[in-house]
Amino acid sequence: IYEAENGVSPGHSPLGSQSPGLTLHTSFPQGQRRESFLYRSDSDYDMSPKTVSRNSSIASEGHTAEDFIVTPFAQVRSYSRLMRPPGPSRTAVCVFRRSPLGGVCVSPRAALSEQQHQQLALDTLEELDWCLDQLETIQTHRSVSEMASSKFKRMLNRELSHLSEMSRSGNQVSEYISSTFMDKQDEEEIPSPTLKDKPMSHIIGVRKLSHSSSLSSASMPRFGVNTDHEDELAKEFEHLDRWSFNIFRVAEFSNNRPLSCIMYAIFQERELLKTFRIPVETFVTYVMTLEDHYHGNVAYHNSLHAADVTQSTHVLLSTPALDAVFTDLEILAALFAAAIHDVDHPGVSNQFLINTNSELALMYNDESVLENHHLAVGFKLLHQENCDIFQNLTKRQRQSLRKLVIDMVLGTDMSKHMTLLADLKTMVETKKVTSSGVLLLDHYTERIQVLRNMVHCADLSNPTKTLLIYRQWTERIMEEFFRQGDKERERGMEISAMCDKHTASVEKSQVGFIDYIVHPLWETWADLVHPDAQELLDTLEENREWYLNTMPQSPSPPPDRHLLHDRFQFEITLEDLEHNNHNHVHPRNSSGGRKAICGVGNAEGTQAPYGGGRG
Known part of the structure; x- marks a missing residue:
């Protein structure tokens, strides 16, 4: 049984009990399996694609998808967690950095010298500034997952623009x-007014x-x-x-x-x-x-x-x-x-x-x-x-x-x-x-x-x-x-x-x-x-x-690049919102x-x- 906002009512279960939770694993040995385009780095888009097979799903050398966190809010939480020392001695800490793939890359804990501690403090301040910048982009009416949605849409837009340049198909x-x-x-929508001259309460098709x-x-x-x-x-x-x-x-x-x-x-x-x-x-x-x-x-x-x-x-x-x-x-x-x-x-x-x-x-x-x-x-x-x-x-x-x-x-x-x-x-x-x-x-x-x-x-x-x-x-x-x-x-x-x-x-x-x-x-x-x-x-x-x-294998002449650019620029990032507030282009939805x-x-x-x- 559910309360409207609070989920399962305390002490109640809709005709059954559920387990305490679902355990999530931090790393999975996937061998050479491709990862999706969500793990691509920005530099990957500079490569000229000549084949549909692309390398869009291959992570950078030495890394796998499990090494990286790609959703913005989880990145912030990861940084926040990793910046905390493991114990009072502060002799061992997690070393973390933003990876080339745009995610959080976590390195094993290691004992640090005094000089390394000082450098870590400077790095930590830099990372905290980054976290604050990310949090600043969250609007109060948006859920944290919308940050990931905006990011994924931006990445997909780039992939599609890339694919569009290859052929008409x-x-x-x-x-x-x-x-x-x-x-x-x-954006927030105003619902279209219901036509008053034609009652629509009847469910058609039954x-x-x-x-x-x-x-x-x-x-x-x-x-x-x-x-x-x-x-x-x-x-x-x-x-x-x-x-x-x-x-x-x-x-x-x-x-x-x-x-x-x-x-x-x-x-x-x-x-x-x-x-x-x-x-x-x-x-x-x-x-x-x-x-x-x-x-x-x-x-x-x-x-x-x-x-x-x-x-x-x-x-x-x-x-x-x-x-x-x-x-x-x-x-x-x-x-x-x-x-x-x-x-x-x-x-x-x-x-x-x-x-x-x-x-x-x-x-x-x-x-x-x-x-x-x-x-x-x-x-x-x-x-x-x-x-x-x-x-x-x-x-x-x-x-x-x-x-x-x-x-x-x-x-x-x-x-x-x-x-x-x-x-x-x-x-x-x-x-x-x-x-x-x-x-x-x-x-x-x-x-x-x-x-x-x-x-x-x-x-x-x-x-x-x-x-x-x-x-x-x-x-x-x-x-x-x-x-x-x-x-x-x-x-x-x-x-x-x-x-x-x-x-x-x-x-x-x-x-x-x-x-x-x-x-x-x-x-x-x-x-x-x-x-x-x-x-x-x-x-x-x-x-x-x-x-x-x-x-x-019958490539067609690519369509006009300028037209393609206009057609697939239908999303902007939260970071670009300030600068492109009046330039948001919505593609034709055919x-x-x-x-x-x-x-x-x-x-x-x-x-x-x-x-x-x-x-």
Whole structure:
């Protein structure tokens, strides 16, 4: 049970207990695995890139990502901690310095001479001045993680400008990533006025369906759906708890009811039906009704994708590092959020809906249009006959679950990606350099931060799956993208990035998607749950190499450099704010906040080669 601001109420737990906290490790032996662009030094941008493989993920010689803290607030905390002597004798101290990578580099403690102590005192004063300068940039209405978000956006902007100069296809990939994963609305917004001449209270897309008449607990099929392939389905479900689970075969053996049977199997395995006293007939009626509200003619954002994200969330919840961390109510909310996160998705992006003045865009004032709609439909379906799976929850439990689900589904808006990444990385790094390195997760804000990123990771998980499965998702997302491009062409609209079937580069888009979006996210998640996600990072690297090696070698003349410079200068740093207050350039958002690519999941709108999401 949660208080509005203070998280779990003292002495209360929503139907379950959680562990004292999550232990964070300070260093991880990753061998030669690439690090993401977040660890690049400024000097790396001076090198002339001639190949998409870049070296953006290779740390400087002699250093690994684990040696450095990259989020600004964690850097300040690290300096503050390291400047304190270990004991009264002051004979041994930690030596620290800002590294060439722009992070904190920590050297082992060592005994110092008097001269070294004097030099250390001078260095300490210099570092304190730096800390104060950093703290001075924090505005009172901004969270400390916004410092990291601004920094990461600035670094991504430079990467995309770099990529844009290489070829026309590189420019298209850059435009797609910037328009999909970068939230341009950095300043306080005044919501658009609601149109008064057209009532918008009715939730569109909800249909009256009936499944309950043929269902009863006595005649319930083994996996909740009628099929002639129960044995084959049973064999597939032996791998339900594995990341390599093949959701495509489940769809094949379940009469194309992957979401219904996945939800049924997971809730049975976790005993959630028993814990929350959910009648089995009601549960099956709801999940089948939910699945019917996914569009079978949408190539990517259909019930198959919802089933995949739900199963991936189930596996992430089971990771050993998170064992007993979350309550049963939080687990219920996470699985429910994953199941409804794309319901009634029309197969086009948020920006397409905004550009065409759709009813949904008007209803939600252009803000996370599809995500808000998915939530409305998912909760509205609970009101249909024999569909209220939460009927036996207390009022407080329902309120807590609703808040959790809303926060998680809104987090699947891919335009919020950089903010989610910055929040998670700031939390992980700050806890590493303070106290015992244990992430207590004793407040709602911390717990929902992990859960929100968990569902976001599941939504962007396609590139971390086996290549065979990953490629199938890529084909589906590109088909959905191209259909949107065809609609835009027919309407005489500008075709969104990666939606033009005549010019899109699938292979290059996948490499870019992994380098700039998927890898930084999963790298941070792996840091949180180390060592449980290391195999996923290895698979991600292998898949990237496959797409890189299959990339057509046919470079196009680079577009005009001046135009590129203008197009991708859409973020400024906090340090530059004073000097550039009147020169902030917002790029043209041709495809709008989409959700994710091939490995993505909840993208509201079309997705790019990456996998899955549009916002």
